[in-house]
Amino acid sequence: MSRINDVGGMSGFPxxxxxxxxxxxxxxxxxxxxxxxxxxxxxxxxxxxxxxDAIERMPPEEYLAASYYERWFTAITTLLVEKGVAAPDxxxxxxx
Amino acid sequence: MTDLAxxxxxxxxxxxxxxxxxxxxxxxxAVGVLVEEAGLHPxxxxxxxxxxxxxxxxxxxxxxxxxxxxxxxxTVTVELWADYLAPIxxxx
Amino acid sequence: MSGDHTSSVISARVRxxxxxxxxxxxxxxxxxxxxxxxxxxxxxxxNGARIVARAWVDPGFAGxxxxxxxxxxxxxxxxxxxxxQEQRLKVVANTADEHNVVVxxxxxxxxxxxxxxxxxxYKSEAYRSRVVRDPRGVLRDLGFxxxxxxxxxxxxxxxESRYMVVPCRPAGSEHLPEDRxxxxxxxxxxxxxxxx
Numbered sequence: 001m002s003r004i005n006d007v008g009g010m011s012g013f014p015x016x017x018x019x020x021x022x023x024x025x026x027x028x029x030x031x032x033x034x035x036x037x038x039x040x041x042x043x044x045x046x047x048x049x050x051x052x053d054a055i056e057r058m059p060p061e062e063y064l065a066a067s068y069y070e071r072w073f074t075a076i077t078t079l080l081v082e083k084g085v086a087a088p089d090x091x092x093x094x095x096x
Numbered sequence: 097m098t099d100l101a102x103x104x105x106x107x108x109x110x111x112x113x114x115x116x117x118x119x120x121x122x123x124x125x126a127v128g129v130l131v132e133e134a135g136l137h138p139x140x141x142x143x144x145x146x147x148x149x150x151x152x153x154x155x156x157x158x159x160x161x162x163x164x165x166x167x168x169x170x171t172v173t174v175e176l177w178a179d180y181l182a183p184i185x186x187x188x
Numbered sequence: 189m190s191g192d193h194t195s196s197v198i199s200a201r202v203r204x205x206x207x208x209x210x211x212x213x214x215x216x217x218x219x220x221x222x223x224x225x226x227x228x229x230x231x232x233x234x235n236g237a238r239i240v241a242r243a244w245v246d247p248g249f250a251g252x253x254x255x256x257x258x259x260x261x262x263x264x265x266x267x268x269x270x271x272x273q274e275q276r277l278k279v280v281a282n283t284a285d286e287h288n289v290v291v292x293x294x295x296x297x298x299x300x301x302x303x304x305x306x307x308x309x310y311k312s313e314a315y316r317s318r319v320v321r322d323p324r325g326v327l328r329d330l331g332f333x334x335x336x337x338x339x340x341x342x343x344x345x346x347x348e349s350r351y352m353v354v355p356c357r358p359a360g361s362e363h364l365p366e367d368r369x370x371x372x373x374x375x376x377x378x379x380x381x382x383x384x
Contacts (some may be wrong), residue, residue, distance in 0.1 A: 001113075001115075002112055002121050003112055004375070005294055005295060006120055006121045006146040006293070007293060007316050007317040008120045008121065008122045008123075008291075008293030008294070008316065008320045008321075008344065009120075009121070009122035009164070009293075009317065009320055009321050010313075010317040011317070011318075012317075013159060013312075013313045013317045013318065014314050015312045015329045016309050016312065016315045016318070016319075016326050017309060017312075017314070017327040017329070018307070018309050018330060018331075019307075019308050019309070022307055022308055024228060024304065024305045025305075027195050027199065027317060028199065029195070029198055029202045029203075029313075030225045032202050032203075032206065032220055032224070033202060033228075034137060034224075034227065034379075035219075035220045035221075035224045035227065035247075035349050036205070036206060036209075036215075036220060037338060038223055038272060039214075039215055039219060039220065039223060040209075041272055041381040042195065042215070042272065045214065045215055047143055047146075048143075048272065049116060049140045049143035049144035050143070050146060050384060052116060052140075052144065052295055053115070053116035055295070056116060057338040058214075058290035059232065060265070061154055062262065064313070068232055068296070068308075068311050073198065073201070073202060076205070080205070085209075085214065086205075086208060086209075086212070090208060091201075091204070092201075092204055093197075093200055093201055093204055094204075094328075117348050118294060118347055119291055119346070119378055120294055120344065120346055122293070122320060123344075124320075125278070133347070134276060134278065134347060134348065134349050135231065135276050135348060137347065140347070150237050154277045154347045154348060154349075156278075156343075156349075158341075161320075164320075164321075165321050168321065168322070169338075169339070169340075170324075170339065170340035170341065170342060171340075171341050171342070172320050172341075172342045172343075172344060173341060173342070173343050173344065174344045174346050175343075175344065175345065175347035175348070176345045176347065177347065
């Protein structure tokens, strides 16, 4: 099924805007998400196509509302659950 | 059966697979020309399902914007697994 | 601000998941910080600029670069092996008649191990959706007006290759040495959304 990531040729998105003096990451956690994903792929927990697939399976409204690295983190936690590494409640922040 | 080789005209798969694929929707069912082989890799569709699979050819396939979108004077070259491609038998 | 709140929540969630994975033995202590440092020290547009400058001054190198970029960039001490695995690099060169532009419509494929992180606009739906259909309009959004007669070739990084553009050597740069030429090349030029 065509997925929300498959946007080539679609109309309706805003003009392309360039951010002046854009840093490599906008927050520390973004760099951590990138490094975490690389570590999990190298460790063989999942492969790059499974990772892409997990991003693409996001509900369209969540995908479009999420920032780039929010999508990555969603996919990482989805796969950690599906691969049996952790239960959803273990991945959630403990309530205090 | 025509072999895949530079210059061969191909039509891309029209089906909408149920899962991960690397054939963009805008390039489905379109006619393009093979430009160059881009290495051998297991099919991404299979790897996304956790299956390895044997490496198979990937091609740069050039489409005209007019064929893809009905307008435009540019070309778009998409990198596609041979699994997505069928050579067009040229009529005599 | 809600944006700061969102950021602090996700920041805490990321730290929480990292700590869990360390306890499970899937992450080494300090591994993430080390990987971030390696990433930031690895790829850079400067690498692309060096390759382009060499291609401008050495037609033999330019030919080898277009034929087999992975082998050719070894001549300037670079490689594509810095990422998760060695990826195929496909280099395309602009000419007076033809201009190349790179996109990944399905996700955000980019040679980050060689060129560093891609710019935010490259990853945006706005760019990914429109550049295959209206490249001239997208270049205009990014402040680059291409001459009317120039043909445009868009490359969609939809499989395993990663792409880099060799811009046209600017007029008037004939007497510049290679290192000065490299200083003219921008990250946008290497994607094909600027002249150099």
